[in-house]
Amino acid sequence: EAGVAQSPRYKIIEKRQSVAFWCNPISGHATLYWYQQILGQGPKLLIQFQNNGVVDDSQLPKDRFSAERLKGVDSTLKIQPAKLEDSAVYLCASSYGTGSSYEQYFGPGTRLTVT
Amino acid sequence: QKEVEQNSGPLSVPEGAIASLNCTYSDRGSQSFFWYRQYSGKSPELIMFIYSNGDKEDGRFTAQLNKASQYVSLLIRDSQPSDSATYLCAVKGDILTGGGNKLTFGTGTQLKVEL
Numbered sequence: 001e002a003g004v005a006q007s008p009r010y011k012i013i014e015k016r017q018s019v020a021f022w023c024n025p026i027s028g029h030a031t032l033y034w035y036q037q038i039l040g041q042g043p044k045l046l047i048q049f050q051n052n053g054v055v056d057d058s059q060l061p062k063d064r065f066s067a068e069r070l071k072g073v074d075s076t077l078k079i080q081p082a083k084l085e086d087s088a089v090y091l092c093a094s095s096y097g098t099g100s101s102y103e104q105y106f107g108p109g110t111r112l113t114v115t
Numbered sequence: 116q117k118e119v120e121q122n123s124g125p126l127s128v129p130e131g132a133i134a135s136l137n138c139t140y141s142d143r144g145s146q147s148f149f150w151y152r153q154y155s156g157k158s159p160e161l162i163m164f165i166y167s168n169g170d171k172e173d174g175r176f177t178a179q180l181n182k183a184s185q186y187v188s189l190l191i192r193d194s195q196p197s198d199s200a201t202y203l204c205a206v207k208g209d210i211l212t213g214g215g216n217k218l219t220f221g222t223g224t225q226l227k228v229e230l
Contacts, residue, residue: 033218042119042203042220043159056217091158104218106158 002026004107006092012113018080021110025073025094031055033104034067034077035091043091049075050098079112087114118142119206121221129229134191136224138204141185148180148187151203153223159203163189194228201225 005024013019025032030051035043046065048055051072060067064083069075079086089109095102120139128134136150147166151159165171165178165187177190187206191198201223208217 040123040222042205042222044220045217048217103161103164106160109158 004092004094004105006090006107006110008110009108010111010113012115013082015084015114016081018078019082019112020076020078021090021092021112023075023077023092023107025075025092026105029094029096029105030072031095031098031102032069032075033093033095034075035093035106036088037091037109038088046077048098055098082112082114084114087112118219119204119221121202121204121224123222124225125227126224127227127229128194130194130196132194134194134198134226134228136189136191136202136204136226138187138189138221139185140187140204140206140219142206142208142219143182143185144208145182145185145206147207148178149205149207149218150176150178150189151205151220153201153203155200162202191226194226196228196230199226199228 007022032049034046036046037043046060047057047067049069052069067077089111091109092107093104095104118141149164150162152162153159163176163178165180168180168182171178175192179188203223204221205218
């Protein structure tokens, strides 16, 4: 079974530029998550989708971050404009459903450096 | 007060010893508890989950939960150098009790198993 795919793996941009990350979840997984992991911290949930609807985006900085999952499969996360404090690893995860018994599988992450 | 607290470590144990990792959480409505292992530069992977008070064993790993004390721990028996990683505690609330359905991570404890 193929895992969660993410691209790019690494990205370096200057502050005030824009950047987009892509995620392809495990086939059949209805729930998709985007996390931000700053060095030395645990992952922080940015947004959770159930199919193509948003379940939770309470911690998404909506003035600069946006995410979509138009067809209920792939998802993109965009930052515009980027700030220095956005330097982090952006992890995409997916699960079969939202219940506690459903394991979240993480992708390899995209390491973003904002200079 | 942080929602999920862990000692950042590093926790150093000799090979073959028992490693004990601890986590406390603030939301009494939390229903399920997870331990993830994260190797440096890699994404988190689920080791164990526990829902009920008491102990849950899986191979060399034992998760312990005490909801009254809002405390969850992970014991690793016969520690091996390959167990050296950061261990993330994660807590999920209950949407029915207002705890939400998102996974909240601690900052992680770095474990070093020395030869």
